[in-house]
Amino acid sequence: MQKRLLLGDEVIAQAAIDAGLSGIYGYPGTPSTEIMEYVQASEEAAEKHIHCRWSANEKTAMEAALGMSYCGKRTMVCMKHVGMNVAADAFINSAITGVNGGLIVVVADDPSMHSSQNEQDSRFYGQFALITVLEPSSQQEAYDMVFYGFELSEKTGLPVMMRITTRMAHSRTGVALREKRAQNELHLPADPRQFVLLPALARIRYKKLISQQAELTQEAESAGFNLFNEGQDNSLGIIACGIAYNYLMENFSGKCPYPVVKLSQYPVPAAMIARLTEKCRKILVLEEGYPVVESQLKGLIPPEGFTVSGRLDGTVPRDGELTPDLVAVALGLQQTAIRTAPELVTNRPPAFCKGCGHTDVFLALNDAVKEYAPVCVFSDIGCYTLAALPPHLSINSCVDMGASITMAKGAYDAGLLHATAVIGDSTFAHSGMTGLLDVIIENTPITIIISDNLTTGMTGGQASSAYGAIENICLGLGLPAERLKVLTPLKKYHDENVAVLREAMQYEGTCVIVFRRECVQTAARRVRTK
Amino acid sequence: MKTDIILAGVGGQGILSIATVIGLAAVNNNLYIKQAEVHGMSQRGGAVYSHLRLSDSPVASDLIPLGKGDVILSVEPMEALRYLPYLNPTGWVVTNTHPFINIGNYPDSAALTEQLQALDRRVLVDADALATECGNVKASNIVMLGAAIPFLDIPYEQLEAAVRGIFGRKGEEIVDLNIHALKTGFEIAQQQTKA
Numbered sequence: 067m068q069k070r071l072l073l074g075d076e077v078i079a080q081a082a083i084d085a086g087l088s089g090i091y092g093y094p095g096t097p098s099t100e101i102m103e104y105v106q107a108s109e110e111a112a113e114k115h116i117h118c119r120w121s122a123n124e125k126t127a128m129e130a131a132l133g134m135s136y137c138g139k140r141t142m143v144c145m146k147h148v149g150m151n152v153a154a155d156a157f158i159n160s161a162i163t164g165v166n167g168g169l170i171v172v173v174a175d176d177p178s179m180h181s182s183q184n185e186q187d188s189r190f191y192g193q194f195a196l197i198t199v200l201e202p203s204s205q206q207e208a209y210d211m212v213f214y215g216f217e218l219s220e221k222t223g224l225p226v227m228m229r230i231t232t233r234m235a236h237s238r239t240g241v242a243l244r245e246k247r248a249q250n251e252l253h254l255p256a257d258p259r260q261f262v263l264l265p266a267l268a269r270i271r272y273k274k275l276i277s278q279q280a281e282l283t284q285e286a287e288s289a290g291f292n293l294f295n296e297g298q299d300n301s302l303g304i305i306a307c308g309i310a311y312n313y314l315m316e317n318f319s320g321k322c323p324y325p326v327v328k329l330s331q332y333p334v335p336a337a338m339i340a341r342l343t344e345k346c347r348k349i350l351v352l353e354e355g356y357p358v359v360e361s362q363l364k365g366l367i368p369p370e371g372f373t374v375s376g377r378l379d380g381t382v383p384r385d386g387e388l389t390p391d392l393v394a395v396a397l398g399l400q401q402t403a404i405r406t407a408p409e410l411v412t413n414r415p416p417a418f419c420k421g422c423g424h425t426d427v428f429l430a431l432n433d434a435v436k437e438y439a440p441v442c443v444f445s446d447i448g449c450y451t452l453a454a455l456p457p458h459l460s461i462n463s464c465v466d467m468g469a470s471i472t473m474a475k476g477a478y479d480a481g482l483l484h485a486t487a488v489i490g491d492s493t494f495a496h497s498g499m500t501g502l503l504d505v506i507i508e509n510t511p512i513t514i515i516i517s518d519n520l521t522t523g524m525t526g527g528q529a530s531s532a533y534g535a536i537e538n539i540c541l542g543l544g545l546p547a548e549r550l551k552v553l554t555p556l557k558k559y560h561d562e563n564v565a566v567l568r569e570a571m572q573y574e575g576t577c578v579i580v581f582r583r584e585c586v587q588t589a590a591r592r593v594r595t596k
Numbered sequence: 597m598k599t600d601i602i603l604a605g606v607g608g609q610g611i612l613s614i615a616t617v618i619g620l621a622a623v624n625n626n627l628y629i630k631q632a633e634v635h636g637m638s639q640r641g642g643a644v645y646s647h648l649r650l651s652d653s654p655v656a657s658d659l660i661p662l663g664k665g666d667v668i669l670s671v672e673p674m675e676a677l678r679y680l681p682y683l684n685p686t687g688w689v690v691t692n693t694h695p696f697i698n699i700g701n702y703p704d705s706a707a708l709t710e711q712l713q714a715l716d717r718r719v720l721v722d723a724d725a726l727a728t729e730c731g732n733v734k735a736s737n738i739v740m741l742g743a744a745i746p747f748l749d750i751p752y753e754q755l756e757a758a759v760r761g762i763f764g765r766k767g768e769e770i771v772d773l774n775i776h777a778l779k780t781g782f783e784i785a786q787q788q789t790k791a
C-alpha cells in the first residue's frame with residue numbers, strides 16, 4: 067500500500083476519520099492545531115458530515131465531545147497541554163461518568179516551551195483521572211492507536227487520553243492507512259443515570275472506575291504497544307517512554323545491548339517492569355516531560371538494591387525536551403566532536419508582522435499611559451504578547467488565557483490606579499468574558515482593550531468565536547453603551563486613539579475599547595484562497 | 597543510503613516548501629523519511645529550521661543528532677551558520693548569500709562572508725538575484741533546493757517531477773518558473789562543486 071506523507075497531527079486526524087469519527091472538538095494551540103485543521107480541510111470528512119468547528123475554549127470542547135459520546139458516537143477532543151487546565155473539570159469528571167461512544171482526548175505537550183508558557187506533562191492528568199494514556203513512539207503507531215483507543219474506550223466505557231509532544235505532532239513521515247470503519251449509529255447509554263453525578267451515584271461510579279484499574283493495567287501489558295526487548299547486557303535496564311524510544315534506538319542504530327521496556331501505554335505495566343527488575347539492578351528512565359514514570363517506579367520495584375536514574379537524579383536534565391544527544395549523555399556514550407556556531411550569529415526573536423494592527427494599538431497605548439506613569443498593563447496570550455519585547459515594552463503580564471482582565475481587577479482592588487488590560491478577540495471569547503462580568507458587576511474602574519484582529523492570529527489564523535459579536539457580548543454583560551468605544555488601529559488615527567485611551571483611563575468606572583483591524587496574515591490568506 | 601539535512605531560514609522564507617518537494621520526491625523514490633518542522637511562535641519572523649532525514653532503511657529519531665547532519669541547506673546566510681553544530685565533519689553547507697535583515701544587530705556583511713568562505717565544503721549562491729532573473733524573487737527557496745541536489749541522493753529528474761507535482765495546481769507559469777529556478781540552482785552547485 068502507498069504510504070501517505072503526513073504530520074503526526076494529521077495522522078491522528080486521518081486515523082480518527084478512518085476509525086468512524088462523528089465529531090471533533092477543540093481550541094487551537096501549538097502543537098495540536100493541525101489535528102482539527104486537517105479534518106476541516108478534508109473532503110472526506112465533509113462528505114461524512116463530521117462535525118469539525120472550533121469551540122470557544124477547551125472546556126466547552128471537552129463537554130461537547132462528552133455530549134456526542136453520550137449519544138453513542140465516536141468523538142475526539144484536541145488541545146495543547148495548558149488547555150487541559152481549562153478542560154480539567156469536564157475531563158476528570160468524564161472518567162467518573164464514563165463514556166458511551168468512544169472518546170479520545172488528544173493533548174499535545176510542548177516540552178522546552180517552543181510556543182508555550184510552561185511545559186506541564188499531561189500524563190499526570192491521565193493518571194489523575196485514572197484512565198488509559200497512549201503515548202505513541204511513531205506516527206504509524208499513533209495511527210494504529212487511534213483505532214485501538216476508540217475500541218478500548220467503548221470496551222471499558224472510559225475516555226482515553228492520547229499524549230503527544232511537539233516532535234511527534236510536527237514531524238512528517240510516511241504512514242500506511244487501514245480499511246475505513248463506519249460511524250456509530252446514535253444510541254443512548256444503557257444506564258439512564260450513568261451521567262448523573264449526584265453524590266450517591268457518583269460514589270458508585272467512582273468505585274467502578276477504581277475497580278477497572280486492573281483491567282486497564284492488563285491492557286497496557288498485552289495490547290502490543292508496550293514491548294519488552296531482551297538485551298545481552300543486563301548491567302542496565304532502560305524504560306523508554308513515547309518518542310524517547312526513538313532517541314534510544316538512534317544511539318544504537320536500532321540494536322540496543324540492554325533490555326528495554328518500550329512504554330507507550332499507561333497505567334505503567336507493572337509485570338513488564340518486574341521482568342526488567344528481575345534482570346537489571348540499574349534502571350534508566352527516559353521520558354519526554356516530567357519524571358512521571360521515574361517517580362512512580364519507587365512503588366513498583368523492590369525498595370532495596372536498585373538504582374533508578376532519570377530526570378530526578380540529573381542523569382537527564384530536569385527540564386526541557388529530550389534529544390538524541392541528551393539520551394547519548396545519559397547512556398554515557400562517547401560524544402562526537404562538534405563544531406560551534408561563530409559568535410557573530412545572533413538571536414532572531416519572533417516579532418510582529420509588518421503592518422500588524424497590534425503595533426498601532428501599543429504605539430497608542432504607550433503614548434496614552436505616559437501621563438499616568440507608571441501604569442501596569444496586564445496582558446494576555448496571543449500575538450500581542452510580543453509587545454513585552456522591544457521596541458514596545460508595553461505589557462507587564464502574560465499568565466493564562468483571560469488573566470489580563472481579572473488581574474487588572476485584582477490590581478485595582480489592591481489600590482493600583484489606571485490598571486489596564488489588553489486581550490485579543492479569541493482570548494476574550496475563550497476566557498475573557500466571564501472576567502469582564504466580574505468587572506462590570508463591580509464597575510471596577512479599569513480600562514480593557516480588546517485588540518480585535520478578527521482571527522486567532524498566534525496559532526495561524528483560525529476562526530475566532532467572538533467574531534462579529536464583541537460589542538454585543540460586552541453590552542449583554544451589562545457594560546453601559548457609552549463606556550464602549552470601537553477604534554481603528556492605524557497611524558492616521560493615532561492622536562485620536564491616544565485621546566480616547568486617556569479619557570478612558572481617567573473615568574471612574576469600567577471602559578472597554580475595541581481596536582479592530584484584520585490580521586494582515588489572515589487577510590492575505592483570505593485573498594489567496596479566493 | 598542515509599542523508600540528514602538541516603533546513604534553515606527565517607519564518608516565511610519557504611523552507612517548508614523545500615521540505616515538501618523533497619518529501620514527495622523521497623516517497624516516490626521509496627525512501628524512508630522523517631521531517632521535524634517548527635510551527636508556531638517562531639514563524640513570526642524568527643529563526644526556523646527543519647530536520648529532514650532520508651534513508652533506505654527505517655529512521656528512528658525525528659531529530660538529527662548533533663554532529664551527524666550531512667547537509668545544511670539554508671535560505672539565509674546567518675541562519676546557515678547557526679546550525680553548524682549539527683553538521684558532520686565532512687558535511688556540506690549550501691546557502692543563499694542574500695541576508696534577511698529584520699533585527700538591529702545583524703552581523704556585518706564582510707564578517708559574515710568571511711565565515712562562510714572559511715567553510716571547507718560549501719556552495720554559496722545569491723539565490724535572490726538568481727530567482728529574480730528567473731522571473732520572481734519568491735522562487736529563491738527553489739533555487740536553493742536546486743543547489744542542494746548534488747548532496748541529496750535523489751536524481752534531479754525526480755525533484756523536477758516533485759516540483760511539478762507540488763506547484764501543478766498553481767498553473768503552468770508557476771511550474772515553469774520553479775523548474776527554471778531548480779535547474780539554475782542545480783547548475784550553479786555543479787559548477788561550484790567541480791571547482
Ligand SMILES: Cc1ncc(C[n+]2csc(CCOP(=O)(O)OP(=O)(O)O)c2C)c(N)n1
Nearest residue numbers: 094095447448449490491492493522523524
Ligand atoms: C488554554 C490555552 N489554550 C490555547 C493556547 C494557545 N494560544 C495562545 S495564544 C492563542 C490565540 C490568541 O488569539 P487572539 O487572542 O485572538 O490573539 P492574536 O494571536 O490573534 O493576536 C492561542 C490559541 C493557550 N496558550 N492556552
Ligand code: SF4
Nearest residue numbers: 419422449523585586
Ligand atoms: S499573525 Fe497577524 S496578529 Fe500576529 S503578528 Fe502577524 S499580523 Fe499581527
